[in-house]
Amino acid sequence: MARYAVVIEKAAGNYSAYVPDLPGCVATGNTVEEVKTEIREAIEFHLDGLREDGVPIPPPVSRVEYVEVAGWPSSISYRLSACSWLDPTKG
Numbered sequence: 557m558a559r560y561a562v563v564i565e566k567a568a569g570n571y572s573a574y575v576p577d578l579p580g581c582v583a584t585g586n587t588v589e590e591v592k593t594e595i596r597e598a599i600e601f602h603l604d605g606l607r608e609d610g611v612p613i614p615p616p617v618s619r620v621e622y623v624e625v626a627g628w629p630s631s632i633s634y635r636l637s638a639c640s641w642l643d644p645t646k647g
Contacts, residue, residue, distance in 0.1 A: 561618040562595050564588060576618040578602050 564573045571588055573595040575581040581602040585591030606613055 558613075558616050560599060560616045561620050564591055564595075573598075575599060575602075577614050577616050 560575050560577055562573050562575055564571055567584075570584050570586050571591040572582065572584045573591045574583075575595070575598075578599065581595075581598050583591055583594035583598040585594045603613060
């Protein structure tokens with residue numbers, strides 16, 4: 557089982573997500589929970605397509621890190637786990 561980094565962004569009226577290690581693998585949703593579900597399905601679909609086409613599966617190499625910035629109110633700092641929600645063995 558692979559564990560890919562996912563970037564979730566707040567858009568004007570929804571959320572979007574993409575996988576840096578899987579170019580073209582994107583999803584949208586009305587809520588964070590919805591976009592998490594959609595990107596998980598998009599990853600599975602994307603990997604299935606690569607397999608069917610005989611294309612090598614890119615390994616997950618991207619990392620997620622957070623950088624503290626002085627002067628930024630901690631009350632609005634978002635701390636998302638490094639995609640632990642994508643790993644079914646984690647909770």
